[in-house]
Amino acid sequence: MDYKLTYDQYQQGLEQGKLLGLKCNGCDAVTFPPKSLCRECNGSDLNITEIKGHGTLRTFTVIRVAPEGFTPPYVVAMAEIDEGAWVMGNLVDISPDDADMDLIGKKVKLGSQIVKGDAYSGGDSRVVTFSLAEE
Ligand SMILES: [Zn+2]
Structure with a gap:
């Protein structure tokens, strides 16, 4: 292919x-x-x-028990980007303790961060992140 x-x-x-x-x-x-x-x-x-990097936060969860190599707590979210696709990533500019239902529907901007490689991956990789956009 x-x-x-x-x-x-x-x-x-x-x-x-x-x-x-x-x-x-x-x-x-x-x-x-x-x-x-x-x-x-x-x-x-x-x-x-x-893609332009703008979307709307649709759902999230706070991870308090994390897999090896990750430091809890952190917020994993799904956003619908303006181009229509749903994307998963960490919501990075908010304290997980402040994450509540008011986040749903908020505008987010996409970025990226490095995730350290672990025993199950082929090394470091870059993943999508979300941060709250100014409204
Ligand atoms: Zn098609």
Whole structure:
């Protein structure tokens, strides 16, 4: 299979502050984070696109018992980006003790942070984060 956007390219994009996703030539849906097929129609005719990095917080949970290598507590959230896809990431600029239902529907800005590699991964990687946007 021919990948339009490799994992390494996606990681390099994040390093440079670029959020690279894929836009479907069949249905116009944007897939982010990138996958091998369109999230809407499973089409494979995709072009690399840079998403704008804005979204709306839809749901979250506070992790108080963390897996090895992570320091609790922290907030894991899902946001619907303006391009339509739902994205998972850590909400980084809030104290987990202040996380309550008022967060739902808040505007967020996407960024990224490094997650240290562990025994189960191939080393450090960069993941999406959310921070609350000014309203
Ligand atoms: Zn599609």
